[in-house]
Amino acid sequence: MRALVLLLLFCFSLAANAQVVAEHEMKAAYLYNFAYLFDWPESRRANFHVCVLGDEEVGLAMQAYYDRRVNGQRMVIARLTTPTPIRLCDILYVGAGDVVNLPKIRSILGSQPTLTVTDKGSLHSVGIMLALEGNRLMFDVNLEYCERASLKAKPTLLELARSVRKSADGDGKTSAGR
Amino acid sequence: MSLALALFHHPAGAAAAEDLADLPFKQLVQREVVSGSKLVRQISDSPSAVAIVTAEDIRAYGYRTIADVINSMRGLYTTSDRRYEYLGGRGFGAPGDYTGRIMVLIDGYVTQDSLFNQAYIDESGLLDLALVERVEYVPGTGSVTYGNNAMLGIINIVTRKGSDFNALQLSAEAGSHDTYRQRATFGKRFDNGADLLLSASAMDSQGQNLYFPAYDTPANNHGWANGLDDERNKRFFGKFSFEGLNVEAGYVDRRKTVPTKPTEFTVFNTPFTIEDENSYLNASYETDLGLQLYSTSRFYHGTYAYQNRRVIDDPDPYAQRQHHAKWWGVDQKFVGKWFANHSILFGMEYRNDYHQNMRWTYYTPAQAVASDVQQSYSRNTTSVYMADEFRFHDRWHLNVGARYDKAGDLEGNWSPRVALIYQPDYRTTLKASYSEAFRMPNADNRASYGSGAVPEYVAAKELVLQHNLDRKMRVTGSLYEYRRSKQQVDLTGLGDYAAVGNSQAKGGELEFEARWDNGIRARTSGAWQHSHDTSGQDAINSPNLLGKFQLTSPLPGEWIRVGLEAQYLGSRLTTERRRLGGVSLANLTFSSERKWHGLSASFSIRNLFDRDYEVVSPFNWAPGTGIDALRMDGRTYWFQLNVDL
Numbered sequence: 176m177r178a179l180v181l182l183l184l185f186c187f188s189l190a191a192n193a194q195v196v197a198e199h200e201m202k203a204a205y206l207y208n209f210a211y212l213f214d215w216p217e218s219r220r221a222n223f224h225v226c227v228l229g230d231e232e233v234g235l236a237m238q239a240y241y242d243r244r245v246n247g248q249r250m251v252i253a254r255l256t257t258p259t260p261i262r263l264c265d266i267l268y269v270g271a272g273d274v275v276n277l278p279k280i281r282s283i284l285g286s287q288p289t290l291t292v293t294d295k296g297s298l299h300s301v302g303i304m305l306a307l308e309g310n311r312l313m314f315d316v317n318l319e320y321c322e323r324a325s326l327k328a329k330p331t332l333l334e335l336a337r338s339v340r341k342s343a344d345g346d347g348k349t350s351a352g353r
Numbered sequence: 354m355s356l357a358l359a360l361f362h363h364p365a366g367a368a369a370a371e372d373l374a375d376l377p378f379k380q381l382v383q384r385e386v387v388s389g390s391k392l393v394r395q396i397s398d399s400p401s402a403v404a405i406v407t408a409e410d411i412r413a414y415g416y417r418t419i420a421d422v423i424n425s426m427r428g429l430y431t432t433s434d435r436r437y438e439y440l441g442g443r444g445f446g447a448p449g450d451y452t453g454r455i456m457v458l459i460d461g462y463v464t465q466d467s468l469f470n471q472a473y474i475d476e477s478g479l480l481d482l483a484l485v486e487r488v489e490y491v492p493g494t495g496s497v498t499y500g501n502n503a504m505l506g507i508i509n510i511v512t513r514k515g516s517d518f519n520a521l522q523l524s525a526e527a528g529s530h531d532t533y534r535q536r537a538t539f540g541k542r543f544d545n546g547a548d549l550l551l552s553a554s555a556m557d558s559q560g561q562n563l564y565f566p567a568y569d570t571p572a573n574n575h576g577w578a579n580g581l582d583d584e585r586n587k588r589f590f591g592k593f594s595f596e597g598l599n600v601e602a603g604y605v606d607r608r609k610t611v612p613t614k615p616t617e618f619t620v621f622n623t624p625f626t627i628e629d630e631n632s633y634l635n636a637s638y639e640t641d642l643g644l645q646l647y648s649t650s651r652f653y654h655g656t657y658a659y660q661n662r663r664v665i666d667d668p669d670p671y672a673q674r675q676h677h678a679k680w681w682g683v684d685q686k687f688v689g690k691w692f693a694n695h696s697i698l699f700g701m702e703y704r705n706d707y708h709q710n711m712r713w714t715y716y717t718p719a720q721a722v723a724s725d726v727q728q729s730y731s732r733n734t735t736s737v738y739m740a741d742e743f744r745f746h747d748r749w750h751l752n753v754g755a756r757y758d759k760a761g762d763l764e765g766n767w768s769p770r771v772a773l774i775y776q777p778d779y780r781t782t783l784k785a786s787y788s789e790a791f792r793m794p795n796a797d798n799r800a801s802y803g804s805g806a807v808p809e810y811v812a813a814k815e816l817v818l819q820h821n822l823d824r825k826m827r828v829t830g831s832l833y834e835y836r837r838s839k840q841q842v843d844l845t846g847l848g849d850y851a852a853v854g855n856s857q858a859k860g861g862e863l864e865f866e867a868r869w870d871n872g873i874r875a876r877t878s879g880a881w882q883h884s885h886d887t888s889g890q891d892a893i894n895s896p897n898l899l900g901k902f903q904l905t906s907p908l909p910g911e912w913i914r915v916g917l918e919a920q921y922l923g924s925r926l927t928t929e930r931r932r933l934g935g936v937s938l939a940n941l942t943f944s945s946e947r948k949w950h951g952l953s954a955s956f957s958i959r960n961l962f963d964r965d966y967e968v969v970s971p972f973n974w975a976p977g978t979g980i981d982a983l984r985m986d987g988r989t990y991w992f993q994l995n996v997d998l
Contacts, residue, residue, distance in 0.1 A: 196373065197870045201386045204373035208381065231779075232824060240374060275690075278641060297596070298546060308516060310385040310947070315546075335382050338544045 203236035214327040223248035230270020313337040401493040413905040413916035415942035415957030419474040428880035438475040444858020444884030448971030454504040462635040466657035467678040477607035496768035496790030515540035515550040520997040529989035531559030547595040567980035578612040597639040604632040623664035630658040654681040669723035671716035679708040699739040709796040784817040834859040854887030873906040894969040898923030916942040936966040951997035963988040
């Protein structure tokens with residue numbers, strides 16, 4: 176028994192040094208990339224606001240991107256505790272803790288150009304939904320939402336999406352599919 | 354142990370974000386991620402200390418049945434009588450008590466049959482574990498939400514989605530005692546968001562020749578039951594979901610030969626086969642009605658069939674039982690979020706147990722019918738329920754609810770619950786609750802107790818503390834007390850039952866869980882319980898101490914994961930109030946951490962150190978001989994190979 180435990184401990188300590196990307200780190204990296212992968216409407220603000228609501232870990236991981244330059248703007252990270260100030264966000268990530276507030280968030284934002292991203296709930300109330308499939312982080316794009324918010328997704332984004340939900344009038348845009 | 358923890362606690366690479374930021378998005382999406390280094394969160398809305406086992410735990414520790422999953426959970430244990438697995442914990446778990454006083458739900462559908470209220474957690478259960486995403490155990494009473502039968506707790510099984518497979522998966526398993534299983538599962542997520550999962554499996558086990566010391570006489574083949582331990586099952590499962598609609602159906606047919614002598618009259622070492630067949634259909638639709646009102650509508654239909662054939666010590670030596678049940682129900686639930694500090698849930702359910710038929714037939718030695726008795730029952734139940742989660746302060750919530758159930762043949766019954774939740778900071782949660790639950794007499798009780806069949810009750814108090822040491826480590830502690838009343842008691846020892854029994858259980862549980870970014874996860878728990886049965890003595894088959902320990906890690910190279918599990922089952926009393934000593938068991942599993950050309954595999958060793966141990970038997974083996982325990986299996990092996998096409 177003792178030998179077995181020692182052997183396991185040895186293995187564990189080796190494994191512990193392996194390089195891996197944690198889910199929340201990856202989510203933060205995606206949010207950062209989304210800033211580049213959309214054409215944003217002209218903004219008079221000097222800062223580009225990425226807000227994180229209801230997920231402490233993604234919020235912390237997002238801090239690493241503070242002060243980076245995005246399309247001439249300075250990236251600012253806001254870790255929110257309530258949905259009240261979300262009208263100031265360019266990208267809003269809604270974590271598990273606040274998914275129940277999605278309908279409320281949607282009505283606060285209306286059609287203003289804020290990209291909402293979540294990993295729970297359903298695609299129809301947000302712009303992008305993240306989903307873990309196996310050990311890859313996938314994402315689905317809701318074009319209907321993006322169009323209403325006047326956000327133009329770049330082709331790279333649609334190409335790499337797991338699926339693309341087209342606008343309701345189905346004007347012949349092809350889904351990138353897989 | 355502290356050394357071990359120190360070794361594991363490598364901080365996550367702080368440079369990771371820098372690297373990721375510089376990676377083009379095309380390459381970024383190709384990178385593998387380690388699923389949530391955070392601790393899993395409970396889904397169930399309950400003011401108690403929920404225990405969770407996820408699909409990755411199922412793989413890492415090689416669980417094969419829901420009973421295995423339950424056995425790994427804090428404060429719970431299962432007992433096998435080589436017929437069914439029974440669940441115990443928190444003072445419940447008297448031998449022969451079918452798993453009915455705990456509720457088992459699959460995606461919100463109550464799986465209990467309507468004759469015995471038994472939940473099937475072994476190979477007679479509805480699901481292959483490969484289809485299970487997570488299992489949550491919610492200790493404490495659940496009648497406020499589920500009404501009848503949720504006495505001790507709720508086991509919530511959430512199934513996987515088609516997108517979790519996104520392939521046709523073929524699987525083959527082989528295990529000790531000539532056990533084989535084949536499974537085919539097809540899962541797909543369509544571009545429009547629709548998700549489909551279909552699965553079928555078959556299991557066949559030869560079993561063992563078993564020795565029972567209680568029957569060691571020349572007339573009884575020296576206690577050997579040869580070739581009477583075979584088991585087979587067939588399972589089908591399908592699930593379709595699109596937007597708010599979810600339709601799923603399951604079927605299982607399990608046939609087992611019983612090698613023991615389960616009743617006084619059965620003849621040892623003669624064929625005794627039982628067959629349990631369960632099926633269900635559950636369709637639900639969730640929608641946002643606007644005006645801050647959300648609705649879930651649900652329809653369900655279930656069937657159960659039981660059959661056994663056995664040889665008995667009687668002039669008419671062949672006996673057969675054929676029981677059937679069918680039921681359906683509708684449930685309409687609303688959640689209103691009209692007020693900032695309230696979340697109000699209300700709804701109603703109607704359930705119709707329209708067919709409950711029990712049939713006992715006896716045959717002469719010439720196979721002619723000697724007697725054929727049938728009993729039929731039915732029951733309609735209408736229920737209304739309401740609950741409010743009131744956040745009256747930043748750090749305080751009050752959770753108040755009640756459910757009223759009225760069955761056609763019984764008085765109406767209220768099941769209340771009140772819980773106070775305090776969060777002094779974001780890491781700590783304290784919950785105190787009081788609740789009452791009940792259990793209606795089922796068809797089997799009505800057949801046994803006649804007009805004496807009345808509901809039984811439980812009142813529970815619980816105090817829970819959860820504290821996250823950091824985002825990777827969590828400590829959960831709980832203290833509880835259960836008082837049961839109106840339990841059936843045999844007044845004379847001759848079968849004169851009356852619902853006059855009271856009993857009590859109290860105890861405490863403590864659990865530590867951790868998961869680190871490098872893929873290592875650990876969980877360990879201890880549970881102390883002290884319970885008295887209706888006679889006021891220490892309860893039978895209620896261990897005073899239960900311990901669980903689990904540790905899993907990827908091996909160097911990240912291709913293989915190892916999972917080590919140890920369980921301690923404390924000393925407990927047998928039916929003749931003899932004390933069985935405590936026993937420690939260990940299981941070891943190796944599983945592939947990633948797929949290689951669509952291939953994945955797993956290898957498990959159960960009872961690693963080949964411990965010889967016994968469990969309390971529900972049967973009167975051989976009264977007076979002091980042999981009232983049942984020997985369990987020694988070391989066994991199991992191998993599984995999956996291929997994704």
